Amino acid sequence: MAIKNLREKxxxxxxxxxxxxxxxxxxxxxxFMYVAFISLLIGGLMGLxxxxxxxxxxxxxxxxxxxxxxxxxxxxxxxxxxxxxxIGFHFSVMGxxxxxxxxxxKVAWFAFWTMVVGTVMTAVTILLxxxxxxxxxxxxxxxxxxxxxxLALVIIGSWVAGFVNWHQLxxxxxxxxxxxxxxxxxxxxxxxxxxxxxxxxxxxxxxxxFIPWSLGWAETINVLVSRxxxxxxxxxxxxxxxxxxYMAWYAIIPKxxxxxIFSDSLARMSFVLFLFFSIPVGFHHQLTEPGIDxxxxxxxxxxxxxxxxxxxxxxxSLFATFExxxxxxxxxxxxxxxxxxxxxxxxxxxxxxxxxxxxxxGAGGIINASHQMNSLVHNTIWVTGHFxxxxxTTVMLTFFGISYWLVPHLTGRTLTPKLNKLxxxxxxxxTIGMSIMSGAMxxxxxxxxxRRSSFSEYGGxxxxxxxxxxxxxxxxxxxxxxxxxILMVYIFVKLAWFAPKGHEEFPIAEEEDDAExxxxxxxxxxxxxxITIALILFAYTxxxxxxxxxxxxxxxxxxxPIGRY
Amino acid sequence: MHRHEKIWLTLSSLMIIGFLxxxxxxxFALELGPPSHKETIDPQKVDETAPFNExxxxxxxxxxxxVVMIGQxxxxxxxxxxxxxxxxxxxxxxxxxxxxxxGFQIAGTNVNTMVMPGYVQKVTQTFxxxxxxxxxxxxxxxxxxxxxxxxxxxx
Numbered sequence: 270m271a272i273k274n275l276r277e278k279x280x281x282x283x284x285x286x287x288x289x290x291x292x293x294x295x296x297x298x299x300x301f302m303y304v305a306f307i308s309l310l311i312g313g314l315m316g317l318x319x320x321x322x323x324x325x326x327x328x329x330x331x332x333x334x335x336x337x338x339x340x341x342x343x344x345x346x347x348x349x350x351x352x353x354x355x356i357g358f359h360f361s362v363m364g365x366x367x368x369x370x371x372x373x374x375k376v377a378w379f380a381f382w383t384m385v386v387g388t389v390m391t392a393v394t395i396l397l398x399x400x401x402x403x404x405x406x407x408x409x410x411x412x413x414x415x416x417x418x419x420l421a422l423v424i425i426g427s428w429v430a431g432f433v434n435w436h437q438l439x440x441x442x443x444x445x446x447x448x449x450x451x452x453x454x455x456x457x458x459x460x461x462x463x464x465x466x467x468x469x470x471x472x473x474x475x476x477x478x479f480i481p482w483s484l485g486w487a488e489t490i491n492v493l494v495s496r497x498x499x500x501x502x503x504x505x506x507x508x509x510x511x512x513x514x515y516m517a518w519y520a521i522i523p524k525x526x527x528x529x530i531f532s533d534s535l536a537r538m539s540f541v542l543f544l545f546f547s548i549p550v551g552f553h554h555q556l557t558e559p560g561i562d563x564x565x566x567x568x569x570x571x572x573x574x575x576x577x578x579x580x581x582x583x584x585x586s587l588f589a590t591f592e593x594x595x596x597x598x599x600x601x602x603x604x605x606x607x608x609x610x611x612x613x614x615x616x617x618x619x620x621x622x623x624x625x626x627x628x629x630x631g632a633g634g635i636i637n638a639s640h641q642m643n644s645l646v647h648n649t650i651w652v653t654g655h656f657x658x659x660x661x662t663t664v665m666l667t668f669f670g671i672s673y674w675l676v677p678h679l680t681g682r683t684l685t686p687k688l689n690k691l692x693x694x695x696x697x698x699x700t701i702g703m704s705i706m707s708g709a710m711x712x713x714x715x716x717x718x719x720r721r722s723s724f725s726e727y728g729g730x731x732x733x734x735x736x737x738x739x740x741x742x743x744x745x746x747x748x749x750x751x752x753x754x755i756l757m758v759y760i761f762v763k764l765a766w767f768a769p770k771g772h773e774e775f776p777i778a779e780e781e782d783d784a785e786x787x788x789x790x791x792x793x794x795x796x797x798x799x800i801t802i803a804l805i806l807f808a809y810t811x812x813x814x815x816x817x818x819x820x821x822x823x824x825x826x827x828x829x830p831i832g833r834y
Numbered sequence: 835m836h837r838h839e840k841i842w843l844t845l846s847s848l849m850i851i852g853f854l855x856x857x858x859x860x861x862f863a864l865e866l867g868p869p870s871h872k873e874t875i876d877p878q879k880v881d882e883t884a885p886f887n888e889x890x891x892x893x894x895x896x897x898x899x900x901v902v903m904i905g906q907x908x909x910x911x912x913x914x915x916x917x918x919x920x921x922x923x924x925x926x927x928x929x930x931x932x933x934x935x936x937g938f939q940i941a942g943t944n945v946n947t948m949v950m951p952g953y954v955q956k957v958t959q960t961f962x963x964x965x966x967x968x969x970x971x972x973x974x975x976x977x978x979x980x981x982x983x984x985x986x987x988x989x
Contacts, residue, residue, distance in 0.1 A: 409934055560953045563870040585838075589838075648939070822876040824952065829976075
């Protein structure tokens with residue numbers, strides 16, 4: 270009887286169009302989550318070691334190199350944690366909204382294991398000290414070939430995962446002719462299409478340039494081409510991290526606060542704009558480089574600024590949802606509706622803090638991309654402070670916010686009031702730690718302090734001595750953040766194995782009953798992809814031909830600067 | 835579309851256009867664009883190629899100087915010349931790398947550029963305030979990257 274009641278409750282709370290997730294599926298999705306949270310712990314520990322070293326009060330034991338630790342930190346948090354979490358989340362929402370077949374699930378497992386083999390190869394190479402090249406692996410520093418081959422496998426695995434997502438949607442559309450695709454499935458497809466087109470760049474660099482060169486088959490490498498291909502990928506990479514957070518904000522948070530989706534069309538439109546403007550913008554990471562035509566640098570700066578528009582659309586839409594929901598619940602006044610928001614529900618609070626962090630984060634991004642202002646902050650620790658707000662706060666707190674319900678939903682457990690409270694403490698600890706660390710990084714960067722640098726007194730100059738205090742503050746903030754990581758991993762372990770059995774809701778928001786219908790042209794994938802490719806060709810063709818035609822002699826590899834002999 | 839949404843998006847777009855007009859005006863009309871010199875050099879023959887066969891400080895005019903400098907792990911090589919200039923000097927740095935990618939930043943100024951193997955980069959800066967400025971490499975170049983630094987003194 271109890272079970273039957275529970276079933277009925279599930280059927281009521283889980284609206285039409287949302288499919289149950291079966292056990293074998295849950296196992297697949299959780300596998301991605303396990304790797305993500307192991308990465309969080311290891312990568313966080315590396316971050317802690319870095320801020321300690323940079324305080325000047327601590328040296329790494331056993332002759333471990335600072336830059337080896339930094340490489341682990343960047344690769345495992347920037348590439349492993351994010352990619353695994355995102356693919357696990359993508360599969361979960363696809364399974365929930367359009368379903369997954371047994372065959373698709375098998376291919377998805379193949380994607381998972383390809384990525385794991387690649388990750389292990391890369392990790393072992395870094396740990397043996399054979400690849401202290403940081404996650405950007407700029408040529409002509411040369412890592413062991415296994416580093417590049419491992420990275421290529423991770424990318425190929427992520428493509429296979431994306432292909433499965435596309436197939437899932439295609440199968441659903443065949444069964445539902447004329448219907449618009451579910452919003453979350455549409456968004457996953459945008460993100461995977463963007464990821465595929467963007468990572469082609471880094472894949473070409475790794476397969477055609479780095480692997481043959483690192484094996485000694487090619488004597489030299491074209492440095493500027495490799496950097497250009499990397500940043501063709503490197504900027505959309507950050508949108509690949511951000512868009513899953515936006516998916517949660519658009520399509521999941523409204524349900525958690527008891528509201529509806531503000532506008533299905535606006536959400537789709539903003540994602541289409543992200544597809545257009547995330548990729549043809551890589552030069553804004555190369556503004557201070559020789560060899561690239563200044564006019565084309567500016568053209569890509571213009572395209573970069575376009576990407577601000579969909580983010581501002583998102584901000585409008587979110588606060589509109591908050592206000593409409595509050596007013597409907599009877600809260601009045603200019604800001605009275607803020608009171609209705611479920612501040613004590615961590616599924617809301619963590620992502621909400623993430624949204625707030627994106628205000629200074631986004632403003633900092635505009636500064637970084639602003640052509641000449643970039644000269645003041647390029648390669649300073651200001652940039653590190655910037656992306657610790659955007660990816661390490663906005664994106665991470667939203668991913669944590671997702672984990673609080675997704676993990677127990679998949680493991681058949683519940684988020685207990687106690688764990689919810691611990692989650693709120695976690696969010697506050699994160700906010701405090703990050704405000705101190707990122708704030709100190711921003712200020713030190715404006716004073717000229719470099720990023721990616723071990724502790725140095727720079728010969729005792731006055732300017733460098735002013736930076737030490739900020740590095741101490743970063744050590745304090747970083748330590749608080751590491752406490753936050755331990756808390757989060759503890760919560761994850763509880764939700765995965767120990768929380769009480771039960772049913773945790775998979776919140777998916779619905780549209781208003783009288784919502785205007787979404788125009789059917791949003792399903793015109795050929796058009797969206799054609800415009801994306803046209804913009805990329807416009808932004809890159811002429812300057813890329815120019816780079817190739819005016820290439821200097823290539824660079825031979827350098828092993829010893831990173832400690833390889 | 836909602837009226838407030840229209841207002842919001844119009845203001846946002848105007849703001850972005852304003853930023854771009856300003857950045858474009860500074861870059862093209864005032865010639866304050868980021869350093870983008872396009873000359874190339876064979877990275878394996880830096881020591882034999884002029885002007886890098888004789889790195890050092892050269893006076894090119896009244897209050898005008900050129901510094902020919904090579905970035906190499908883990909130092910800046912200006913032929914052993916001290917970088918000391920009178921206040922008000924305009925200094926052009928002509929640089930390349932003999933090995934990996936380096937950064938060249940003068941803390942407390944807007945001078946900040948990449949020094950890449952195969953390319954000659956030029957940056958010009960006028961120094962008005964006396965003092966000692968730190969020059970540092972801000973692109974990871976290997977295990978001694980944090981030691982790659984120098985100073986420039988304005989009297």
